[in-house]
Amino acid sequence: DAVKISVPAILYVIQNNLQYVAISNLEAAVFQVTYQLKIMTTAIFSVFLLRKELIKTQWIALVLLFIGVSMVQLSQNDTKSTVTSDVEQNPLLGLVAVLLPAAPLDLLGLL
Helix, strand or coil, rough: CCCHHHHHHHHHHHHHHHHHHHHHHHCHHHHHHCCHHEEEEEHHHHHHHHCCCCCCHHHHHHHHHHHHHHCCCCCCCCCCCEEEECEEEEEHHHHHHCCCHHHHHHHHHHH
């Protein structure tokens, strides 16, 4: 039983550490908007793995979510690297730290 519990626990520890990296490298608003992509990965996994059907308005909402996050990320990438309170931020590293654990943990949440 300990092995069954330790795998998700380790994944959540990794996710929490990556969230710290992400928030250190992204502005707070950008982090919050980008973090909402977990909704999209969960919906995609539920459609393909659980054979759940989404209605037209749900698909439109997912597309709008993706467009909104993309717009925020593109506007963030235009600034390349910003300096806030003597700490240099790397938006690309922050984006990777948000997206990297999203898919495996959403998959784990569905199982």
